Amino acid sequence: MQPAANLNHAAVQVEDDRTGLTPETLKRAFLDNLFYIQGKFPRLATQHDYYMALAYTVRDRLLQRWISTAAAYTEQGSRTVAYLSAEFLMGPQLGHNLVNLGIYDIVQQAVADLGLNLDELMEQEAEPGLGNGGLGRLAACYLDSMATLEVPSLGYGIRYEFGIFRQDIRNGQQVEVTDKWLRLGNPWELPRPEWAVDVKLGGHTEAYTDRSGRYRVRWIPYQVIKGVPYDMPIAGYRTNTCNTLRLWSAQAPEAFDFEIFNSGDYLGAVQDKLSSENLSKVLYPNDNISQGKRLRLAQQIFFVSCSLQDMLRILARQGLALSQFSQKFVIQLNDTHPAVTVAELMRLLMDEHGLSWDAAWDITQRSIAYTNHTLMPEALEKWPVDMFGQLLPRHLEIIYEINHRFLEQVRARFPDDSDRLRRLSLIDESGERYVRMAHLACVGSFSINGVAALHTELLKQDVLKDFYELYPEKFNSKTNGVTPRRFMVLSNPRQTEMLNRTIGDTWVSRLDELKRLEAKAEDPSFQHDWHMIKQANKGDLANYMAKQNGLVINPESLFDVQVKRIHEYKRQHLNVLHIITLYHRLKASPNLEVPPRTFIFGGKAAPGYHVAKLMIRLVNGVAEVINHDPAMRDRLKVVFLRNFNVRLAQRIYPAADLSEQISMAGKEASGTGNMKFALNGAVTIGTLDGANVEIRDEVGAENFFLFGLTAPEVYALKAQGYNPWDYYQGDPELKQALDSILVGTFSRGDGEVFKPLIDSLLNWDPYLLLADYQDYVACQERVGQAFCDRTHWTRMSILNVARMGLFSSDRSIQDYCRDVWRTPAVPIELTDHAQLGE
Ligand code: OAK
Incomplete structure (x- = not known):
């Protein structure tokens, strides 16, 4: 690889190279670490060497705080x-540490001056x-x-x-x-x-x-x-x-x-x-x-x-x-x-x-x-x-x-x-x-x-x-919470910049302040900018999906996303039943007016959990059929994004329109993905389960798509003797969806592949997919209609962000401190580490 030309001329000096934050000091420190820790010079250095040099440069800047903190705790x-x-x-640690140290922009500039790209360096981190x-x-x-x-x-x-x-x-x-x-x-x-x-x-x-x-x-x-x-x-x-x-x-x-x-x-x-x-x-x-x-x-x-x-x-x-x-x-x-x-x-x-x-x-x-x-x-x-x-x-x-x-x-x-x-x-x-x-x-x-x-x-x-x-x-x-530093500031710079411009930047550590956005929810020019940000984020994810899955995705389509561990109780297969239903409807009535949708899945199955692995296979089987059907072009796409992890999560949440939180009521303890989506302007479709209940209370019932049995209804139905077969027989669309899986439509004609999955649904269905199916599909129709009204949808999106302040992990920790831990805060003064020995 060609070394960045401007790296060859930089002099190595030692001064305050381990703490300084000026662009010049950062660049010097970076090169110093490249030479003396990685043992490389620019002509030989790989992108990974540059990443390591930068990571050590950032770590040095953490060490002064780290030592001062340890000293204060010990002393007190x-x-x-x-x-x-x-x-x-x-x-990944690099980007998150840059955000928390408040040096993201300056470091981005410093590495750019050296002919490097911060995003590419961050990609190097395992x-x-x-x-x-x-x-x-x-x-x-x-x-x-x-x-x-x-x-x-x-x-x-x-x-x-x-x-x-x-x-x-x-x-x-x-x-x-x-x-x-x-x-x-x-x-x-x-x-x-x-x-x-x-x-x-x-x-x-x-x-x-x-x-x-x-x-x-x-x-x-x-x-x-x-x-x-x-x-x-x-x-x-x-x-x-x-x-x-x-x-x-x-x-x-x-x-x-x-x-x-x-x-x-x-x-x-x-x-x-x-x-x-x-x-x-x-x-x-x-x-x-x-x-x-x-x-x-x-x-x-x-x-x-x-x-x-x-x-x-x-x-x-x-x-x-x-x-x-x-x-x-x-x-x-x-x-x-x-x-x-x-x-x-x-x-x-x-x-x-x-x-x-x-x-x-x-x-x-x-x-x-x-x-x-x-x-x-x-x-x-x-x-x-x-x-x-x-x-x-x-x-x-x-x-x-x-x-x-x-x-x-x-x-x-x-x-x-x-x-x-x-x-x-x-x-x-x-x-x-x-x-x-x-x-x-x-x-x-x-x-x-x-x-x-x-x-x-x-x-x-x-x-x-x-x-x-x-x-x-x-x-x-x-109630759980999530950190806005990683899941907003780091992962969604466009939305962050707009929030900062509108309500100042103090919301990052006082998430309640997002409330002040409410005043903007009806403002057409604000709505326009908000929409453009979501479109840009969707464009980025579309490019990623093009690279990863070789698919052309329309960023104007509704991005309908379910990313989380694959588990029967989380009901990814209920989502799939809706996709198949929509597919059948569109095949039967090509003029049906529904907005184009991209269904995006991601998540790992436990290696020994066979049914969960079949669920992944089903998503991919449905994707293969729909994505190759010319009649579905520009209407439906199905994407399974491999290897869902924190880094990929950070790409996905900012690009979502709809967040799928569809577990059987009474099974999901809380959910935290639901919070990350809503904080990035996605609207939720969900059951009254886990923290969905509180999210809906906060954002308002009119800004949340609710469906399905409640926890008490689930217990009552089970107590009275639930028979999935009744639902199968009683709903032609449901029957058609399940039958199509069973005859091998999504497994290249092999009727055996998904048999265990379908048998389990028809005979037992412990998570009541069949009972919730009809209400879910009806609710998805309302989602589709709402999405067609851009002003209405954008308003919902803004209000979701504005009203999610409660779900900062800062609030959760304050609750633990007050009610359980009784730990007072200990502010830290930076100490000159040379003095600490005394
Ligand atoms: C994993 C192994 C054993 C027990 C629980 C888990 C687990 O990950 N539970 C999840 O914890 C999250 C954080 O509290 C909740 O949001 C999820 O609902 C819950 O499934």
């Missing part, structure tokens, strides 16, 4: 949120896809908001060597490719080997009496694994705060290797090292499904134990007593993946630090809060007691003791209610015995929350009903 012993999550779906979907992305948004709100926080998780797989599509089907995101190095992390800790696994326990005659337990593990922390900086938006995401990587401990080396079993030692490192090798690619694998449980105890030991180290370092643990830290459990925290904290406090049961329990219960993220029964984690005991013998003993004391309390409150005892027990004894992780989390926490109003109500009435009756005071609702 600040109360800190420890956010424990098996997933952090961070997405995104850290350390999550599956909603839960992992929420954790990432929350880190951004905690830093922005100056809330001391540490994210704790796993540094998976392979994140979520890359999705390829071959012959219309999903193919998984491993995600080697660390292959070319990760400039956004600092290893901290000096803070490595050991984690024990397996083996057995022994009771003994200590010198003061107390009963104690010692755990003799079978295996010890070393956890090495890697720190990522988390910069707040235009604050000096830079918090930390600390991810643990598994290694074999040297001391352990030595013993085996000495015994001469070299290959055995290497084998052990490999098996230790397996622990942080790969993210389990399931969303809302628990597989119950031993390695997954090992991952959970691994990162939980590392994180708790790290907190205890920090506590000691700050000269605080164990009894002050819950003043220093509040631990938020992101679903039950880290729920073993309850037993591990007890073990550390008792077995390693000599505390009594009562003292340890008091600290544990005061320190832990639990967020539930799902109503799906198959996602509720439970571990076979045998497996649990083999891997964590000491934890199982502790859990038995917690359970014993807990059930005593229940017995005292509800005498003679053995059913209730059975339902509440931490151990499921209805067949094979299991440890119920949600129960452990509920008993060990002072706070239990759902992630949207409806979700929390359903937890109270159904999934966690017995716990609600026991501990009503623990329950609270925290």
Whole structure:
């Protein structure tokens, strides 16, 4: 590749090259990093080298804040949120850090001066896809908001060597490719080997009496694994705060290797090292499904134990007593993946630090809060007691003791209610015995929350009903939010510029201020500009689809988008039934007046989830037929965008007209894609599920396309005996749609391919697609009509943005701080790092 000419002449100098923000300093620093970190000069440098040089230049500018923040927290012993999550779906870091540091434009200019293109450099970054979907992305948004709100926080998780797989599509089907995101190095992390800790696994326990005659337990593990922390900086938006995401990587401990080396079993030692490192090798690619694998449980105890030991180290370092643990830290459990925290904290406090049961329990219960993220029964984690005991013998003993004391309390409150005892027990004894992780989390926490109003109500009435009756005071609702920095400022610069021009730029950290747009909703010239921005964004996505899918897409068509994990409960196949219906209608009546539509799908299916994979195949099968039918040209197009990830999400949301949020009511805990779409001016078609309910309340029923059964109606229909066959027989269009799939219209004549999918719909239909079909199709007709009235549609789009302020993750975090964490903000003053040693 030809080097950019102007790079050859730049001189390398050292001055304030690590902190300075003038274009000249940035350019010098960039070249310095290219030479001294990448070890390249422009003629040899690849685009990736330039990306790395720029990333280090930006990281240097974060470090001053990072060090000042750490120093302030240490000095002040600040109360800190420890956010424990098996997933952090961070997405690319370069652009986001540029936005939060407020240096996007200046850096863009600096690299342009050097003959480079910032967009192209950002494309070089391998995104850290350390999550599956909603839960992992929420954790990432929350880190951004905690830093922005100056809330001391540490994210704790796993540094998976392979994140979520890359999705390829071959012959219309999903193919998984491993995600080697660390292959070319990760400039956004600092290893901290000096803070490595050991984690024990397996083996057995022994009771003994200590010198003061107390009963104690010692755990003799079978295996010890070393956890090495890697720190990522988390910069707040235009604050000096830079918090930390600390991810643990598994290694074999040297001391352990030595013993085996000495015994001469070299290959055995290497084998052990490999098996230790397996622990942080790969993210389990399931969303809302628990597989119950031993390695997954090992991952959970691994990162939980590392994180708790790290907190205890920090506590000691700050000269605080164990009894002050819950003043220093509040631990938020992101679903039950880290729920073993309850037993591990007890073990550390008792077995390693000599505390009594009562003292340890008091600290544990005061320190832990639990967020539930799902109503799906198959996602509720439970571990076979045998497996649990083999891997964590000491934890199982502790859990038995917690359970014993807990059930005593229940017995005292509800005498003679053995059913209730059975339902509440931490151990499921209805067949094979299991440890119920949600129960452990509920008993060990002072706070239990759902992630949207409806979700929390359903937890109270159904999934966690017995716990609600026991501990009503623990329950609270925290509606999810998303960060406007990534999902508006970074991803939608055109809309951002227009908002800034109209209402100033303070909305970015006070999203309520979007309200001021309402005054503009009727203004024809504002509407015109708004429409042009959406068109430009759609043009960009059309170009991307042309490149990726080889399709010519009309940017004037209605972009009807459903991007999210592929799951039956999310009902992508209901969307497909509507497309097929529209296709049949257009074939039968070519003069039918409907606006041209482009149906856009994206999302990954869990590799072992066959029906979800069939759903992808169905979308692609329908796409193949419709996109090749000359009669459909300029009328319908269907696109499946491969490998939906954070980077692709950022391209899609700004270009959407219609956001599909069509899960069966009572199944989607919240949804957060729904928020990202609406904040980018898409109008929602959706059921009364998850946060859709609150979104509709905010944007107004007239600016939201509602259809479908409500959660109570869903329960009633199921209770009365739902028969999908009745709907199939009773609706000719539905019958025609399903029949056409069954006879192979969308599988090149092969009637077998989609049989399992259709059989399941006709005989069982657990997510009531057939019951909601008619209302959905009717609602889509109203969407089509509304889209034809551009003024009306644009007004809806503007009002959606104007009224979405509630769904900033800043608001969610403020709610957690006020009701759960009680963590005051700690503003950071930048310190000269040379002085910090004193
Ligand atoms: C994944 C694995 C186990 C349990 C839950 C999940 C998960 O991703 N849940 C999702 O969490 C999001 C954030 O709270 C919600 O918006 C989604 O509705 C929910 O499915």
